[in-house]
Amino acid sequence: MKKYNLITPEGTKDFLFEECLVRRKVENRLHGIFRSKGYSELITPSLEFFDVFQTESTHYPPERLYKLTDSKGRLLVMRPDSTTPIARVVATRLRDAALPLRLYYNQTVYRFEPALKGRSDEIMQMGIELLGTSSYMADVEMVTTAIDVLAACSDGSFSLELGDAGVFKELMRELNATPEERENIRYLIETKNYPALNDVLDTMGDSKIAAALKKLPALFGGEEVFEKASQLYSSQRIDEILTDLKKLYQDISKVIGTGRLTVDLGMVNNADYYTGVIIKGYLEGYGEEVLSGGRYNKLLADFGYDIPATGFAVNVDAVSNIVRQNGEIPVPSADAVIYAEQGYEMKAVSVAEQLRKKGMVVEYGFFDQLELVREYARERNIGKIVIVDEEVTEVE
Structure with a gap:
């Protein structure tokens, strides 16, 4: 008998509608900040070998790691952080790249959190890594970029x-x-x-x-x-x-x-x-840090490439919750819904595409009565109905 087919595992959740919209909004803000400072995006696998996180500088307690095996019986983990895999990439595939390297990421990390802490085991993070310099100016760049992130995701609080x-x-x-x-x-x-x-x-x-x-x-x-x-x-x-x-x-x-x-x-x-x-x-509104990081000058040496580095990660989920609490982003709705009389369905498709090219969000009304389309528009707060038959008529 199935016991767990209607729920998500502890430490995870489904993200619906407005939650997704807010997360994307936060991610876009951070993408803009990082790109404006010359950072290039990098994505690492969700699965890494267990050994990646058992170096001299990085030793994650095994009980906090999500573990599994591959087809050869080798021990794998779901990445618990992004900095260590990026150190692996830089020490191997980017070893000959000109320094300093400016990299940013937008990906999920997985780690067991104490059940009573109320924290998620699945966390969407965005962050930056500045590799190949130990200069004071690099630390200044890291701190001021962190300030830019916090300012962009708050009202100054x-x-x-x-x-x-x-x-x-x-x-x-x-x-x-x-x-x-x-x-x-x-x-x-x-x-x-x-x-x-x-x-x-x-x-x-x-x-x-x-x-x-x-x-x-x-x-x-x-x-x-x-x-x-x-x-x-x-x-x-x-x-x-x-x-x-x-x-x-x-x-x-x-x-x-x-x-x-x-x-x-x-x-x-x-x-x-x-x-x-x-x-x-x-x-303000969140009891723990939403951003953390710092200088790590020895980590890459564990992978055979001894260069200094600094960086930070942002808990996108935590920031998104705060943005939602502040009521900054409204629930989205379409600009118009199209009602097609029988026989005019393909004409309705053409009309919808013309409106979308103008930047409008357009839905089809899947009802055979205009009054039902009107009721649907009222429920969804859609301000315009486009009636398509011999003519194209717009009504508010």
Whole structure:
């Protein structure tokens, strides 16, 4: 007996009518922004080999991956992100391309999300990757493009967070922790779970590094964060990171002001391939980030091509939900419906094509009575009826 033929799997949904229209509208906006900055579109397969996501820089927990096998018994996954497959493409098929490379994508990612989080397992993402440069200007381009995206998808009610993965990585490099302990500490910092973080770090001795890690989740706010951070722990590399991030914060604040810009040194993404500046973008009406990314200078080396890179991804579904809530896009309706008298069906086809060439949206009325066509037009909010017989008559 069939049990699941009338529902969709957990973490997925059907998109209907207005939802599709809004998604396309958001995608078109982002396409325009990315193309205007010189980015070229790239599409990777929905299916990738499991090994692609088990490199030194990228290790997705197997329990979060949708897995299957091919005809040869090889383990495949539905791609859980787009950055790693793009790194594979650049390191192989685009290895001889001139640098820097500007690429963008519009495709779905799949990953198991905790059931109680209410997140989707199937997420439409658009994003950009800027590969082959580690310049400060590349980071500026990435952040300002993120601002353009947030502005284009809101009424100005957005905010941006800046961080740097290097601070956490430098502190952990000097802490004597196992990989499991390191991941646990990262998770507790990311979720700002102060009590549990303190308990874990208390077992590692009363070191200055442990003390700094305890304070890391609280290091968020405005420009004052940099002074607080410098007092917690100082090394040549961390001082350089903070100096560079402070400059970026000051420069970006000139673009959007300080009211919508935050520094968060406790922002340690679960994608371990980030090595430098991290960004997250938020829109009013959605509790989590709709945009995230940053610099990942080591990921391509895992595929044999050691070049720096930076990028970000946009959760198109989340942005679309916000646009719908704001009532920005109306439910579409046709401009006209055509009623063809018997024997004049092909004439109606010709009339419809002429109207469509003028840019009108035209439907056929599949009824044998004009009054039924009128009723249909009223229900669908169609303002014009075109009657086709010996003559062509338009009525409002």
